Amino acid sequence: MSEFPDFLRLEIGIYVDNFVKWLMHNHGEFFDAISKGILWFLLNIEKFLLWLPWWLALVLIFIIGWRSKNLRNGLTFAFLIFIVGTFGLWDYMMMTLAIVLTSVFISLLLGIPMGIFMAYSSRLNTIMRPILDGMQTMPSFVYLIPALMLFDMGKVPAIFATTIYAIPPVLRLTDLGIRRVPKEMVEAAHSFGSSSWQTLTKVQLPQALPTIMTGINQTTMMALAMVVIASMIGAKGLGLEVLKAIQHIDIARGFEAGISIVFLAIIIDRVSQGIANRFKYPE
Amino acid sequence: MSIKVKVENLTKIFGRNPKPILAKIKKGTSKETILAETGHAVGVNNVSFEVNKGEIFVIMGLSGSGKSTLIRCLNLLNKPTEGKIFIDGENIIDYDNKQLKEFRQKKVAMVFQHFGLFTHRTVLNNVVYGLEIRGIHEEERYEIAKKTLASVGLEGWEDKYPNQLSGGMQQRVGLARALANDPDILLMDEPFSALDPLIKREMQQELLDIQSRLKKTIIFITHDINEAFKLGERVAIMKDGVIEQIDTPEEILATPKNEYIKNFVRDIDRSKILQAKNIMFKPSALVSIKDGLKIAIKEMEQSGISSIFVVDTDRKLLGLITIDDALKALKENHKLKDILIQDYFTTEPETYIQELIPMATESKYPIAVMDEENRLLGIIVRVSVLSNLV
Numbered sequence: 001m002s003e004f005p006d007f008l009r010l011e012i013g014i015y016v017d018n019f020v021k022w023l024m025h026n027h028g029e030f031f032d033a034i035s036k037g038i039l040w041f042l043l044n045i046e047k048f049l050l051w052l053p054w055w056l057a058l059v060l061i062f063i064i065g066w067r068s069k070n071l072r073n074g075l076t077f078a079f080l081i082f083i084v085g086t087f088g089l090w091d092y093m094m095m096t097l098a099i100v101l102t103s104v105f106i107s108l109l110l111g112i113p114m115g116i117f118m119a120y121s122s123r124l125n126t127i128m129r130p131i132l133d134g135m136q137t138m139p140s141f142v143y144l145i146p147a148l149m150l151f152d153m154g155k156v157p158a159i160f161a162t163t164i165y166a167i168p169p170v171l172r173l174t175d176l177g178i179r180r181v182p183k184e185m186v187e188a189a190h191s192f193g194s195s196s197w198q199t200l201t202k203v204q205l206p207q208a209l210p211t212i213m214t215g216i217n218q219t220t221m222m223a224l225a226m227v228v229i230a231s232m233i234g235a236k237g238l239g240l241e242v243l244k245a246i247q248h249i250d251i252a253r254g255f256e257a258g259i260s261i262v263f264l265a266i267i268i269d270r271v272s273q274g275i276a277n278r279f280k281y282p283e
Numbered sequence: 284m285s286i287k288v289k290v291e292n293l294t295k296i297f298g299r300n301p302k303p304i305l306a307k308i309k310k311g312t313s314k315e316t317i318l319a320e321t322g323h324a325v326g327v328n329n330v331s332f333e334v335n336k337g338e339i340f341v342i343m344g345l346s347g348s349g350k351s352t353l354i355r356c357l358n359l360l361n362k363p364t365e366g367k368i369f370i371d372g373e374n375i376i377d378y379d380n381k382q383l384k385e386f387r388q389k390k391v392a393m394v395f396q397h398f399g400l401f402t403h404r405t406v407l408n409n410v411v412y413g414l415e416i417r418g419i420h421e422e423e424r425y426e427i428a429k430k431t432l433a434s435v436g437l438e439g440w441e442d443k444y445p446n447q448l449s450g451g452m453q454q455r456v457g458l459a460r461a462l463a464n465d466p467d468i469l470l471m472d473e474p475f476s477a478l479d480p481l482i483k484r485e486m487q488q489e490l491l492d493i494q495s496r497l498k499k500t501i502i503f504i505t506h507d508i509n510e511a512f513k514l515g516e517r518v519a520i521m522k523d524g525v526i527e528q529i530d531t532p533e534e535i536l537a538t539p540k541n542e543y544i545k546n547f548v549r550d551i552d553r554s555k556i557l558q559a560k561n562i563m564f565k566p567s568a569l570v571s572i573k574d575g576l577k578i579a580i581k582e583m584e585q586s587g588i589s590s591i592f593v594v595d596t597d598r599k600l601l602g603l604i605t606i607d608d609a610l611k612a613l614k615e616n617h618k619l620k621d622i623l624i625q626d627y628f629t630t631e632p633e634t635y636i637q638e639l640i641p642m643a644t645e646s647k648y649p650i651a652v653m654d655e656e657n658r659l660l661g662i663i664v665r666v667s668v669l670s671n672l673v
Contacts, residue, residue: 187360188399192413192464193387202412206403 020149035156038102042155046098054085061267068274077270080263087256089238093264096227096237099155100268103162103223108216111167115174115212116200125175132168140165140226144233158227158235166223173215177208213276220272224265238264287468287500288334288357293366295352298323301364314523326352326361328524337498341515342526343505349524350504351396354470357502358391359383370468388417392461396473398453400445406456407432407441413464431463432456435489451482458490462497471503475510487513508547512536512556520544532556553672559639560632562671563652563661566592572601576619580609590648592659593623600651600659603627629653632660636668643668 024031052060058078066074084093118125143164147157181204189199205212231239238261245254296304304323314325327349334340344350355361357368359375367374375386392413393399401409407425410432414424432441435455445453454474461469475483487510494501505511511518512532519529520543528540536556539545568586570579570593583591583606590605602623612622628642629651642650649662 182397182399184395184397184399185401187355188393188395188401188460189412190360191358191387191391191393191470192416193384193389194416195384198416202415203401207401209403 020146024150031150035151038106038156038159041105042098042102042159045101046095049094049098050091052094054090058082064271065267065274068271068278073270073274077267080267084260084263087260089241089257089260092236092238092241092257093260095235096224096239096261096264099159099162099227099230099235099237100220100223103159103166103227104216104220106159106163107167107170107219107223110163111170111215111219112174112212115171115215116178116205118171118175119178119204128171132172135164136168141229141232143226144230147230148233153234155235157233158230161230161233162223162226162235165226166219169218169222170212170215173218174208174212177211177215178204180211181207209279210276213272213279217269217272217276220268221265224261224268228261285336286333287336287338287371288340288502289367289369290333290357291331291367291369293327293330293353293356293368294325294364295327295349295356295361296323296325296364305365325349325524327356327363329366330521330524330526332519332526332529334500334502336500338516339494339501339503339514341503341505341511341518342521343508343511343515343518344521345506347523348521350506350521351472352524353521354393354472354502354504357468357470358387358393360393388413388464390466391468391470392464392466393470393472394454394457394461394474396476398445398450398457398477400453400456400460402445405442405444406437406448409445409456410459410463412460417464428459428463431459434462434493435459449482450478451486454478454486455489458493462493467500469499469501471501473504473506476506483510490514508551509555512551520547533558533561554637554640555635557636557671558632559630559634559636559650559652559663560660562636562667563632563663564667566649566659566662569594569659570604570619571596572620574619576609576613576617579604579619580606580613583609592649592651592662593619594659597656598658600629600653600657603648603651627651630663631655636671639663639668640672 058081061081062074062078064074065077081093084090114128118128143161144157147161147164151157151160185203185207186199189203194202227235227237228239228242231237231243238257241257242254242261244250245257294305294308296308298304298321301323304317304321304325307317307321308325308328314328318324330353332340342350342353352361356363357370359378363376366376368376370386370390375383378386401412404412407428410428411424414427419427429441432438435458437452437455437459440448440452445456448456454477457474475486478486490501491514503511503514505514512535515532517529517531518535520527520535522543528535528544530538533556535544536548536551536553539548568582568588568591570582570591572593572595579591579593583589589607590603592603593601595601601620602625604619604622604624608622608624609619611617612619626646627648627650628646630639630642630653632652632654639650643663643665646665649664650668651659652661652663654660
């Protein structure tokens with residue numbers, strides 16, 4: 001009597017499996033189209049990043065770092081990616097970056113408008129809140145399963161999983177940013193006869209922008225974290241190097257790839273924070 | 284005087300399904316009961332009033348009295364549950380979206396308690412906002428905005444951000460933003476409540492100055508009875524969503540309708556509200572210069588007074604004589620005009636009692652209230668100045 005009774009087996013997995021099969025059977029073209037679109041976008045970014053001569057990339061990173069914060073940052077960033085190059089991981093870094101950029105792009109494309117809708121609709125907000133909570137508390141590689149089911153192995157499911165994992169911050173903070181615009185300010189906009197669109201674009205979004213930029217920063221960081229995990233379903237890049245190192249218990253290779261990810265993370269974080277700070281207006 | 288705004292039986296109830304609540308209110312169920320039973324909040328309850336063109340109409344009430352709800356109904360930031368709002372004869376509640384936008388863009392502008400400035404825009408771009416929404420050409424709208432800013436004394440601050448300005452200056456920006464659109468009606472929702480007392484007084488004066496130039500129709504909300512009486516030509520006192528009394532400040536002071544208003548009025552500094560014309564009275568006796576000494580003495584004896592004002596045939600004030608001088612002059616065969624004294628205070632009918640107090644305590648003669656042509660309108664004795672202060 002101490003064991004859990006066998007006959008109480010709830011075979012829910014079968015139904016999910018069936019549902020996905022049904023989805024693929026009936027709406028396969030839809031997922032194919034998405035897959036192709038994402039892939040096209042990703043490959044172009046990747047192609048560009050891999051084409052970029054290494055010295056030009058250093059110069060660009062230097063300029064970005066310098067413009068977004070200061071000269072020292074620019075020099076540090078350029079030095080960091082130079083180090084990654086010396087590890088022999090340059091191309092992997094660019095592949096990782098391409099997936100991050102693509103995922104972030106899709107996250108913003110979906111997340112910002114959805115955040116706006118959430119801010120406007122309390123009902124949507126109450127529906128989305130637990131879903132977002134779930135998305136953020138779920139262990140990240142659980143997302144690999146639906147991604148695999150819908151898109152098979154490869155880069156597209158990696159981007160799919162990364163996007164799902166990375167989208168909550170920008171969504172939440174867009175929602176929060178717009179909700180936090182003082183009521184009087186919105187009333188003022190309406191009192192001058194602004195349309196809803198004018199109120200949104202001229203008052204609410206500009207007011208929410210610093211908050212949204214923080215969301216973009218967090219989304220980017222989460223995308224980077226997820227890309228490493230997404231290497232398990234076929235995303236090439238630094239993550240895959242770490243994964244291989246784990247499989248071969250190759251400490252040297254694991255360290256180099258790992259530290260490269262840290263460098264990339266630092267650069268992406270500082271640059272996006274620097275840009276976010278530019279959107280703050282004098283207090 | 285033409286009527287600019289006319290509100291008829293306006294009711295605003297907040298909640299999911301306000302319409303059925305109307306019947307309850309009409310039955311006389313109290314606000315508290317309705318809130319407890321149905322979760323609906325009654326903001327404004329069956330309010331009617333009219334505002335004349337060019338008037339400053341003040342709606343006064345404590346927090347929760349529904350005054351802010353009411354003013355937000357006037358530009359439909361709050362949609363009334365029932366009732367009509369006529370502005371220039373049109374019921375704005377019937378407006379469709381497009382008409383409403385045009386109404387808000389051209390006819391009415393609002394000034395907010397916490398300024399409601401767009402902190403991401405410069406001062407100039409804040410003032411430009413209304414014109415921008417109206418689609419005024421860029422060059423023209425900046426020109427108008429600069430002029431308006433200058434008119435509220437903010438020249439040179441155009442490129443600052445609102446948060447870099449003091450509270451008083453921020454509200455000037457709020458005022459300029461509203462005025463830039465050149466609206467007929469200005470809705471002001473406790474615009475000076477967030478300011479410190481000195482700045483507040485300055486802004487009140489500024490508003491009165493602006494009003495004397497522009498002659499807008501102003502609907503002004505406040506919880507401060509002194510402010511209400513200082514600015515308002517007429518004042519409506521609200522309590523629990525209902526207007527308790529609408530009258531001129533003097534009338535409210537003289538005849539408060541109920542205990543609630545009496546309590547309010549008790550706190551008020553009457554010396555800043557009541558003017559000479561409110562407390563003067565027609566002199567019980569008066570002599571004309573051609574009447575001569577004997578008649579003057581007789582008048583004084585009959586009325587039991589020790590001095591009397593002397594006027595000419597146009598009722599222009601010439602001076603004052605005392606009974607002592609008159610009796611002496613009669614003995615010594617002097618004329619009435621020889622003993623006239625000018626040693627009394629004169630004032631205009633619009634002078635506040637505040638300024639009359641020192642005159643009243645200093646002078647032994649009554650104060651003469653005169654119009655611009657020196658005609659005697661009335662007199663004020665010391666006792667009436669002091670008795671009107673309490």
